[in-house]
Amino acid sequence: MIDAWLYPALTAVAVLTGFIDAIAGGGGLIMMPALLVSGVPPIMALGTNKLQSMCGTFVAMSNYGRKGLIDWKENLPTALLVFAGAGVGALLVQRIDTRTLSLVIPLLLLANAAYVLLSPRMTDEDAHQRVSSRGYAPVGGAIGLYDGFFGPGTGSFFTATLVGLRGLGLTRATALTKFLNWTSNVASVLLFALGGKVLWTLGLCMAGGAMLGGWLGSHTAMKFGARLIRPLLVTASIGLTIRLLWGWFA
Incomplete structure (x- = not known):
């Protein structure tokens, strides 16, 4: 049973996470701990977070x-x-322990942060693509599986690979990331819902906040472009790394 005051509180948190997700991803760094501290069981927190x-x-x-x-x-x-x-991925996570991933993923996130920070490709200018859109599809599918199974850093992985492999400018890569991330979220929500792992009332309240945050964040990203997206991507990747390592050792 969730206390009534947590509904508006978590909705307010969703505004912030929606804003962050619209620009750089990583809103789950804030939302998942907030849900768990509120007393939501871990698997229900995953499903409800995917909905919002x-x-x-x-x-x-x-x-x-x-x-x-x-x-x-x-x-x-x-x-x-x-x-x-x-x-x-959403089917697997309901059956398999994800603890090992929480130690492996920080290494990938640190590599991702280093790439975003150091790569000359991380601008709003399109560059030469190393693979076509169809050639990138298996990479996207693998990231989608990861998102359904575990999730932290998905947006950062999409954006970095779209810049590095597809040659997209950072703002365009961020935009396409939202399309791909939304697609993976739809699949995850369907599977979590079928498994009865979504708190609908709470999730829909939070969804209202996330939609406001997403509107504000996407307009902000389009206004400021790479000079805002790049540091937020690095911050999100490092923040997620610290959070996952803390969770492992704690």
Whole structure:
């Protein structure tokens, strides 16, 4: 049973996490501990967090799309593989212990932060692509599986690989990340819902906050571009690394 005052409190937290997710990802760094501290069981917290994240990401994605920053048709094959991967991941996480991942993923997040910080590609200028949109699809599918199974850092992984492999400018990569992340969230929510692992009333309250945060965050990212997105990506990656390592050793 969740205390009544936690509904508006967690909705307010969702505004902040929706804002962060719309720009750099990593809102789960704040939302998941908030849900757990509120007494929500871990697997229910995962499902409920996916619901609010899906709604917030949808608003951010829509804003980026209206500005012409997302090529829906070209990236549909990747989105379909992301959807399938996330569905498999959401099934697995309800059956497998994720503790080992919480030690491996920090290493990937640190590598991701170093790439974002040091790579000359991390600007708003498009660069030469190393793989086509179809060639990137398996990479997207693998990240989608990870998102459904575990999740922290998914947005950062999408953005960094879209810049590094697809040659997209940072703002365009962030926009496409929202499309792919929303796709993985939809698959995860469907599987968590079928497993009865979503607190709907709480999740929908939080979704309202996440949608406001997503609207504010996406407009802010489009206004300031790479000079805002790049430091937030690094901060999110390092913050997630510290949080996961703390969770492991604690």
